[in-house]
Amino acid sequence: MAEISYPFNVDNANGGTAVVSQTQWQSMAHMWGGDRVDFQLTSTTYTTLPFEGRVLNSRLVEVQPGKAFVGGFYYQLTSPQSVAVPENPGDKPRMDLVVIQADISKGSVNLAVRTGTPGATPVAPQPRRQAGGIWEMPLYEVSAGARNGPIALTPCAPFDVPAPAAYPWNMAAGLKYMPVGTFVMDMDSNTSDTQYEGFKSRDGYTVSRTLGKSLSYTPSIVGGQSPSAPYRVGRFRWIAPNTVFFSASIRNITNTDLRVSKGNWVYGITLPEPANGKTGQVVSGIIDNGSTAAGLPNVVDLKLKISRGNTASTAYMWMPGTKATNGLDALTVIPRKSEITISGTYEAAQFKE
Incomplete structure (x- = not known):
């Protein structure tokens, strides 16, 4: 017979059989779980x-x-x-x-x-x-x-290892009661956040990855004049345990150059999640400055430093030096009619090291 299926209570004319041989048992049972x-x-x-x-x-x-x-x-x-x-x-x-x-x-x-x-x-x-x-x-x-x-x-x-589990929402609360080594999914059934996976390790709870759409956040500008909130747009997602990928767009649509305030000397941008500050970290960006405003080129390369410390929530912006060609200068101006684009990956501070 071309069609065979098992195990059923009795043999039947449709190919169903009740008796299972050793080989049939193995063919069936090894699918239940790995060695x-x-x-x-x-x-x-x-x-x-x-x-x-x-x-x-x-x-x-x-x-x-x-x-x-x-x-x-x-x-x-x-x-x-x-x-x-x-x-x-x-x-x-x-x-x-x-x-x-x-x-x-x-x-x-x-x-x-x-x-x-x-x-x-x-x-x-x-x-x-x-x-x-x-x-x-x-x-x-x-x-x-x-x-x-x-x-x-x-x-x-x-x-x-413990079997994975899922929660309709509020995964972090439930994961506290799961054994070490458990992966759990938050299905976001109340649509208040996003779908994501968490892991309970020996170091504690951590988000292991975002499974659905990226999360949005509104980055703040630190150190000086800032574009209004609609022109400060950010996205981020967890791509691995304690690891964040983010991108941000800062647009100065006005006809005025924005500058750092008195007492400050460099612009910074807030991160979507606090960063691990054990060593300090670096991400990148550019300034699109089509009108060459503020005496800067059409396109300006940016390096953003997340400073060393216990935790860090701000990345400070640096650009190629205007005098020392091999160095970097603090970014002190956001040119009129310009856009800053930033993206990168950094280690977060979920474990509170």
Whole structure:
């Protein structure tokens, strides 16, 4: 029959079957989740983990108890088990792999060693993943020294993490009660903000990325005369944990050059989110100055410095020097009929370092 489906209560003429073979079970069950150790990583530190391994008597690898899901089958090791790493008598090292191996022909899941090929820069064999045949999940890379030299283990087993969750709104409040390692989405079902993803790490809560439209903000001009609010437009989005991309447009549509106020010496622009000030940061911009007002060129290159400090909410603007050609001067004027365009990426201060 061309169409087969399972499992149903009884066999039927439409291709539905009740009995599921081992191969059919694996074809179905491995779709439920990826291979992983049945242990969620929700703590900030660990002293022991399932399937801890150590080398015994030069060639034996002892593996401690643990549970895992491998190729659609569940595996449980209830007491320490040892597997032998074959000798490597040649003059080149070798990389092997200790795996949990599901073998349909045996009808069981067991520990095994996959032997690599000796070489000057040896590479461990890839785990086999064949539904209906052999399916393997790696536990350890084994470095087998040349001339039967000592072996060493490098753990490479995948572990489980908390399942992602979603909130219709107010995600930050709910995420406080989720375990470390959880990704959560705010679906913004009340349309008061935007759709975004958050992550609860060992360092605390952070927005990991904006999923919907960018957010808007009205940048303020610091240090002097400023265009009115409709001519100060900004956009931003979280592109990674604690990382913001933003852009801003500042237009002076008047016939008057705007200048820094008395007592100030440089113009600044506020950021959409406070920046990490551990080192200081730099973003870029330009001034479109078609009328060459204020004695500046048609287009002026800008560098914006986010100063070093605990947190910083302002980026100060600098332009190529008018006297020292290799230096920068403080921006002290926004020319009439000009537009400042700024964009860049910076590290935010969500963790309050």
